[in-house]
Each structure stands twice: as structure tokens, then as C-alpha cells.
Amino acid sequence: MKARKVTAAAAAVLALSVSATACGSDDKDDKGSGGGKKITIGIKFDQPGVGLKTPDGYTGFDVDVATYVAKELGYKAGDIEWKETPSADRETALQRGDVKFIAASYSINDERKEKVDFAGPYLLAHQDLLVRSDDKITKGTDLNGKKLCSVTGSTSAQNVKKEIAPKAQLREYGTYSECIDGLGSGAVDALTTDDSILAGYAAQEQYKGKYKLAGLKLTNENYGIGIKKGDSALQKKIDAALTKMVKDKSWEAAVKKNFGPANYKNEPAPKIGDIVK
Amino acid sequence: MFDFLEDYDLLEAFWMTVKLTVFAGIGSLVWGTLLAAMRVSPVPVMRWFGTAYVNIVRNIPLTVIIVFSSLGLADVFGITLGAADDVDVMSFRLAVLGLGAYTAAFVCEAVRSGINTVPVGQAEAARALGLSFSQVLGLIVLPQAFRSVIGPLTNVLIALTKNTTVAAAIGVAEAALLMKEMIENEAQLFLIAGIFAFGFVVLTLPTGLILGWLGKRMAVKR
Numbered sequence: 001m002k003a004r005k006v007t008a009a010a011a012a013v014l015a016l017s018v019s020a021t022a023c024g025s026d027d028k029d030d031k032g033s034g035g036g037k038k039i040t041i042g043i044k045f046d047q048p049g050v051g052l053k054t055p056d057g058y059t060g061f062d063v064d065v066a067t068y069v070a071k072e073l074g075y076k077a078g079d080i081e082w083k084e085t086p087s088a089d090r091e092t093a094l095q096r097g098d099v100k101f102i103a104a105s106y107s108i109n110d111e112r113k114e115k116v117d118f119a120g121p122y123l124l125a126h127q128d129l130l131v132r133s134d135d136k137i138t139k140g141t142d143l144n145g146k147k148l149c150s151v152t153g154s155t156s157a158q159n160v161k162k163e164i165a166p167k168a169q170l171r172e173y174g175t176y177s178e179c180i181d182g183l184g185s186g187a188v189d190a191l192t193t194d195d196s197i198l199a200g201y202a203a204q205e206q207y208k209g210k211y212k213l214a215g216l217k218l219t220n221e222n223y224g225i226g227i228k229k230g231d232s233a234l235q236k237k238i239d240a241a242l243t244k245m246v247k248d249k250s251w252e253a254a255v256k257k258n259f260g261p262a263n264y265k266n267e268p269a270p271k272i273g274d275i276v277k
Numbered sequence: 278m279f280d281f282l283e284d285y286d287l288l289e290a291f292w293m294t295v296k297l298t299v300f301a302g303i304g305s306l307v308w309g310t311l312l313a314a315m316r317v318s319p320v321p322v323m324r325w326f327g328t329a330y331v332n333i334v335r336n337i338p339l340t341v342i343i344v345f346s347s348l349g350l351a352d353v354f355g356i357t358l359g360a361a362d363d364v365d366v367m368s369f370r371l372a373v374l375g376l377g378a379y380t381a382a383f384v385c386e387a388v389r390s391g392i393n394t395v396p397v398g399q400a401e402a403a404r405a406l407g408l409s410f411s412q413v414l415g416l417i418v419l420p421q422a423f424r425s426v427i428g429p430l431t432n433v434l435i436a437l438t439k440n441t442t443v444a445a446a447i448g449v450a451e452a453a454l455l456m457k458e459m460i461e462n463e464a465q466l467f468l469i470a471g472i473f474a475f476g477f478v479v480l481t482l483p484t485g486l487i488l489g490w491l492g493k494r495m496a497v498k499r
Contacts, residue, residue, distance in 0.1 A: 088457065091464045111281075115464045147364065152445055153457025169364040171347075172448030178348060187352035 039075045041066045042085030042093055042102035042226075046175065049200015049258045050105050058082050061196065062223075064254040065122055065245070066103040069225065072241035087154070091115040094228050101238065102226035105194060107155070108275055117231065118224030119238035122251075124267040124276055125221040127156050127164075128195035129214040130202060132183065137190065137214050140164040147171065149179035149188040156193040164218055176201065183211065190214070194221050199264035213264065220276045239272045281463050282472075290455035291476055297372060297441040297451060298480075302434055304377030309384025314414055316389055327385070335382040339443050342379050346371040347447035365450070372444035380437045387429040391422030396499075427492035434488070435481045452476060 043062050044051035051062040063082075070080050085093050085104050093099050094116045101119070108118045129148075131137055137146075143165035150157035152172040160170055171188060173179055180201060182188040191198065195213055202211050225242075227234050245251045246269040255266045270276070315327035334342070350356040351371060358374065360366040395418050403413040442453035456473045460466055 088460045088466060092466050111462060112464045152448060153454055153461050155461055158458060158462075169362075170448070171364050171368070172445075172454070173347075174344075174446050178344070182348070182352055185352060 038079050038081055039070055039073070040081045040083050040099045041070065042083050042090065042099040042104055044086070044104045045084040046177075047105060047197050047200060048204050050197050051103075052200070053082075053084075059258075060200065061123070061254055061258040062103040062105065064258065065225075065242075065251075066101075068245045068250055068254075069101070069103070069238050069241040072244065073237060090226060094226055097228065100227075101234070103223075104226075105197060105221075106224055106226050107194075107221040108224040112226075115229065116226045117229050117235055118226055119235045120224040120242055120272065121222040121270045121275060122225065122242050122245075123196065123223040123255075124270050125194040125196040125223060126216075127159060127192060127218040127221065128198055128216055129218075130180075130183065130191040130198040130211050131189065131214050133210060133212050135189070137216075140216060140218055143168040143190065145169070146189040147187070148190050148192055149173065149182055150192050151176060151179075154193065159219060160192060180207070180211075192218075195264065196223075196259060199259040203259065203264075215265065222270065222275045243272060278468070281459075281465075285455060285459055287452075287455065287472075287476070290450060290452045291480070293369075293449065293451040294438070294441050294480070297369070297376060297444055297449065298434070298438045300373045301376035301380060301441070302437055304373060305380035305384050305433075305437070306430075308377060309381040310388055310419070312381060312385035313388035313392065314419075316385065317392055317414070319410060331382045331385050334379055335386075337379075339375075339379050339440055340446055343372060343375040343443050344446055346375040350374075364448075368444075368447050368449050372441075372447060372449045376437065376440060376444070380433060380440070383433045383436070384430065387426045387433055388419075388422060390429065391424075391426035392418055394425045394499075395421045421497055424495040424497050427488055427495055431485055431488040431492065435485055438481050438484070439477060 043058065043060070043066060045053040045058075047060065049060055051060040052058065067077055067080065071077070083093070083099050085099065085102050087104075090102055090104060090106060091112065094102060103122075105125075106112075106118075107125075108121060112118075129137060129143075137143065141164075143160070144167035146165075147169045148160060148165070149171045150160065150173075152174055157170060157172055160168055171179075171182070176191065176193065176197070179188060179191045183191055191201075195215075195217075198213055201207060202213060225238050227238065242251075245254075251269050255264075259266060312327050312330060315323040316331070318324060318327075347368060351367060357367050358370040360370060399417055399421070400413055403417040408416065441451055444451055445454040445457065448454065452473055456469060459469045463469060
């Protein structure tokens with residue numbers, strides 16, 4: 001009994017010192033992380049399959065990726081503090097240093113690149129439609145005249161209005177959950193946003209078999225990991241972690257685990273720095 | 278710094294805000310005055326209805342009312358206000374309905390406080406002349422009451438102007454919705470929020486100044 005305690009203690013000390021040295025080396029450009037014991041990561045709390053807060057903890061693809069990256073940076077899963085970063089808040093959270101990095105369905109674009117830096121991309125998603133299982137929508141223009149639902153002000157909603165189907169009847173609500181009930185009752189015909197998020201909804205227990213992804217690939221969304229502008233050391237480390245994640249098949253496993261049940265046909269893992277326009 | 282503004286129609290979004298304010302303002306003024314009349318009427322059931330309406334509607338969050346008009350009235354009960362095949366028009370009308378119904382509760386209370394400033398003798402004298410209740414209220418009491426509540430009603434109107442931003446929750450293309458879009462695209466939270474805050478000050482400050490001046494001029498000196 002005693003011997004076991006001693007070994008356990010020794011192992012703990014060893015683990016601590018290893019993680020401490022791992023962080024100690026990159027502490028120069030790392031103000032305010034409190035000696036590197038804890039890491040704060042920004043995710044979404046309300047997107048099933050991508051980033052979701054549940055009573056039992058946090059689940060989703062972004063959460064799995066972030067956990068893997070944090071592990072490569074020398075933080076154990078228990079050292080991670082998750083912080084909700086809604087779309088409008090992501091750049092300021094990084095600039096203020098509230099979070100070390102953000103993995104929150106964060107599409108890389110030029111405007112955002114002026115404010116923050118991105119590691120990755122780690123997933124290529126497309127804007128898509130979620131429709132009732134018996135519906136036939138094969139191209140974007142089929143949507144003209146149909147009732148479509150998306151989140152207020154989101155890029156997906158703007159794309160529909162400007163490019164994909166200007167004559168579609170677009171309803172905008174605060175959250176996708178408000179849309180998805182309308183889809184069930186027939187008040188709307190389709191729900192639109194990134195296919196990864198839609199797959200997460202379709203895979204939820206209560207919607208299984210009722211809805212399907214149309215698979216239209218309307219746009220390309222390159223999900224990157226947002227970091228503070230100019231932190232190239234962290235960027236390199238995260239890129240290395242992402243490369244390793246793809247190599248040792250953890251990436252594939254995370255995709256299958258989070259999006260699999262919805263028949264989501266994922267793109268192959270994107271190469272680092274390779275942004276699909 | 279401001280060059281991205283060219284891509285967005287700020288004026289159109291604020292024009293939608295103005296339209297929401299004007300239509301909901303007129304609606305709430307009419308409905309609120311009727312409610313106030315009910316609350317001081319001699320018929321118990323009307324008094325009861327007025328009191329119940331004000332106390333219920335005023336205590337429900339506006340977001341709940343607006344979202345209910347869209348998710349509940351339109352989607353579940355099929356009340357589309359004559360615009361079943363144009364979602365934008367329908368959302369606008371539902372938003373006006375929700376905003377008007379909510380603001381009316383506050384207008385009612387402002388008008389009722391104005392009625393209380395009119396000396397009881399005025400109503401008694403009018404009754405003695407043989408005027409009916411609606412004549413007493415419409416010819417004698419309300420005209421005096423309104424002159425004393427221009428100030429409080431201005432506050433209600435300014436609150437309504439700002440409350441129109443809640444209409445973004447059901448996708449009415451007004452200022453708050455454009456703000457969300459711009460923040461999503463441009464990643465400039467403080468600059469964009471500042472522009473919209475300024476826009477609302479431009480809308481509400483003159484309202485307050487003009488109506489405040491009017492209120493002082495019109496007030497009945499007793």
C-alpha cells in the first residue's frame with residue numbers, strides 16, 4: 001500500500017515537472033497564463049457536434065481538436081478551462097488575452113486575418129442545407145421561393161440573400177435551435193449553415209432519421225485555430241500538433257465520432273496553410 | 278478606417294428602425310390610450326381587463342413577446358397579418374405588433390398618470406353638464422391629461438426606439454441586425470458598435486429635445 005502511494009506520488013511529481021518544463025520553454029511570450037498550469041481555450045457552447053456544453057462536460061469536434069492541441073502544448077485535459085466565445089466576441093477575446101487560442105467553427109477570412117492570426121486550417125466545411133428526410137433539394141437555386149432559416153447576421157444568411165438564392169424566403173432567428181423546430185413543424189423548409197454544425201444537429205438523438213444534409217457544398221469554410229496576432233511561436237506549435245493529429249489518425253477518429261451518425265461525408269484533412277477559396 | 282462602410286447600407290437599416298418606431302409608436306399610442314380609458318371606466322370588466330393587460334404585458338420580457346409573435350403566432354397559429362408569402366413583410370408586421378402591444382402598456386400607465394393630474398372638479402362639472410363618460414373623457418379629461426404627459430411619453434418613445442433592436446431576433450433588417458452582420462464580417466467590434474451607438478443617439482437625442490421643449494410649452498400650469 002505504502003509503496004504504491006510512493007510510486008503514485010513520484011509519477012505525479014514526474015508528470016508535473018515534465019509539463020512544467022514543457023511550458024517553461026514557451027513562457028517568454030506568454031504573459032498572464034499563471035506559470036503555465038492552466039490554459040484557457042475558447043469554443044462554442046451551443047453547437048452540437050462542434051462545441052457543446054452539456055451537464056457532463058464539453059463535447060464536439062472543436063473540443064476534441066482543442067484538447068489534442070493542448071496536450072501537445074503540454075497541458076493535460078484537466079488543466080483546460082473552456083470559455084465561451086460567441087462569433088462576435090472572438091477577436092476581442094484573443095486581443096485581450098482572455099483565451100490562449102480559439103477553436104470555435106472559426107472560418108479563416110481576410111478581415112479576420114487583419115485582427116488575429118490563424119493556425120491550421122484543421123477542417124474544410126461547406127455551407128449546406130438541413131432538410132426533412134423526404135425532401136428533394138439538389139441545388140442552391142431550388143431554394144428560390146422556399147422558406148429558409150438561419151441565424152441572424154451570420155455569414156450563411158448573408159450568402160443566401162446575396163448569392164445563392166436571393167428569392168428565398170429567409171427567416172433569421174437568434175439560434176439554430178429556434179430554426180430546427182420550425183423545420184419539424186413545416187414552418188421552414190430548410191436550415192442553412194456550415195455542414196459540420198448541421199451534421200451535429202442531425203446526429204442528435206431526438207432528430208435522428210428525421211432530417212438529412214442536402215450535400216450541396218455551397219461555400220468553402222476553412223476552420224482555423226485563432227491565436228493572438230503575431231504569436232508565431234504558438235502558431236508553429238499548433239500547426240505541428242494538428243499535423244500530428246492527422247498523422248496518428250486521431251483526427252479521423254474525432255470526425256467519425258462527432259459527425260459520423262449523420263452520414264456526413266467529410267473532406268480529407270486539409271494541409272496546414274492550405275486555404276481552399 | 279471607415280472604408281468598409283461602403284459595403285453596407287447603414288441608412289436603409291436605420292430607416293427600418295425609424296419605420297418600426299413610427300408604426301409601433303402610433304399603434305401603441307392608440308391602443309395605450311384605449312387601455313387607459315378602460316382603466317378609468319365605470320365598467321368593472323373593462324377596468325379588470327385593462328389592469329390585467331398592463332400588468333401581464335409589461336412584465337413579460339420584450340424578446341419573449343417578439344419571438345413569440347414569430348414562432349408562436351406565425352408558425353403555430355398561422356397568423357401572418359396578410360403577408361404569408363413575403364417573410365420580410367410578415368416579420369416587419371409581426372415586430373410592429375409585438376412592439377406596439379408591449380409599448381401600449383407603458384403608454385397606458387403614462388396616460389393614466391396624466392388623467393390623475395386633472396382635478397376631479399373638471400370631470401364632475403362635465404358630468405353636471407350632462408356629458409356622457411366618453412364625452413367627459415374625450416373632450417375634457419384626455420386633452421388636459423395629454424398636455425401634462427408629453428414628458429413621460431417622450432421617455433416611452435425613446436425606449437421604444439431602442440427596443441426596436443429586439444426585432445433583429447426575428448430577422449427584421451433593422452440597425453441591430455446590420456450591426457451583427459458587420460461584426461461577423463469585419464471583426465471590428467468596438468468601432469462598429471460605436472457607429473451604431475452614435476446612430477441611436479442621433480435618432481433619440483433630437484426626439485428628446487424637441488418633445489421636451491413641446492412638453493414645457495404645452496403643460497397646463499396649475
